[in-house]
Amino acid sequence: xxxxxxxxxxxxxxxxxxxxxxxxxxxxxxxxxxxxxxxxxxxxxxxxxxxxxxxxxxxxxxxxxxxxxxxxxxxxxxxxxxxxxxxxxxxxxxxxxxxxxxxxxxxxxxxxxxxxxxxxxxxxxxxxxxxxxxxxxxxxxxxxxxxxxxxxxxxxxxxxxxxxxxxxxxxxxxxx
Numbered sequence: 001x002x003x004x005x006x007x008x009x010x011x012x013x014x015x016x017x018x019x020x021x022x023x024x025x026x027x028x029x030x031x032x033x034x035x036x037x038x039x040x041x042x043x044x045x046x047x048x049x050x051x052x053x054x055x056x057x058x059x060x061x062x063x064x065x066x067x068x069x070x071x072x073x074x075x076x077x078x079x080x081x082x083x084x085x086x087x088x089x090x091x092x093x094x095x096x097x098x099x100x101x102x103x104x105x106x107x108x109x110x111x112x113x114x115x116x117x118x119x120x121x122x123x124x125x126x127x128x129x130x131x132x133x134x135x136x137x138x139x140x141x142x143x144x145x146x147x148x149x150x151x152x153x154x155x156x157x158x159x160x161x162x163x164x165x166x167x168x169x170x171x172x173x174x175x176x
Contacts (some may be wrong), residue, residue, distance in 0.1 A: 005148030006082045008064040008073075013041040014112075014122035015067055016034070019074035020081050022124065029075045029100055037067050037124055038109025040116035055102045062089040068104035072097050 039047065047067035048054055052161050054066040063069040064087040073086035076097060084102050091097060113123060 006070070007084045007087060008070050008082065009046060011039070011047050012065070012067055012070040015039070015047075015071050015124060016074045016082050018122050018124035019071045020077075023075055024075075027075070029072075029096070032100065032103055035071060035104045035124060037071060037104055037106045039067065039106060039124055040112040040113055041108045041112070044106060044108060048127070051106070054106070055104070056098060057092045060089045060092045063087050063092040067106045068101035069097065071104050072100035075100060112151070133162055151155050 004010065006013055008016070021099075030127045043163075051068075053062070053085060057063040057066050057069055063073075068084065069092070070086075073091070074083050078084070085091060089153060109122075
């Protein structure tokens with residue numbers, strides 16, 4: 001069985017992993033002037049185009065299929081990294097998130113294309129990140145990669161949210 005680590009399109013996971021790694025290394029969203037997200041050519045259609053729509057998604061659902069929005073969510077996110085709360089309609093309209101997503105440019109990276117579909121890799125760099133660029137394979141978003149292991153705190157955090165939703169549904173049924 002494989003667990004999906006983030007509640008967004010799987011083509012975005014390598015970029016999320018890379019952004020979380022940069023955040024853990026001390027990168028603050030306010031320090032970002034530009035981000036270049038290099039991905040495999042076949043995934044550009046899904047997570048990068050059209051660029052304007054991906055930087056300003058129409059809804060939380062659309063944000064979950066956006067390379068720029070998922071990278072922004074990872075850089076701004078809470079302790080769990082990226083969660084369902086990052087892909088609500090309200091989160092998709094958040095000015096801080098939109099401003100950061102507007103700084104992300106998705107491009108083809110030949111190294112990522114060469115490993116696709118066996119690995120969905122990303123190379124995060126550019127602008128203020130140039131000195132913190134993560135080389136492949138440090139940000140390969142594939143099952144079994146060290147960054148992809150499901151951490152106990154993530155699992156517990158997701159389980160707590162599911163339990164709270166189940167309790168709310170149960171209460172609504174009793175009073176409905």
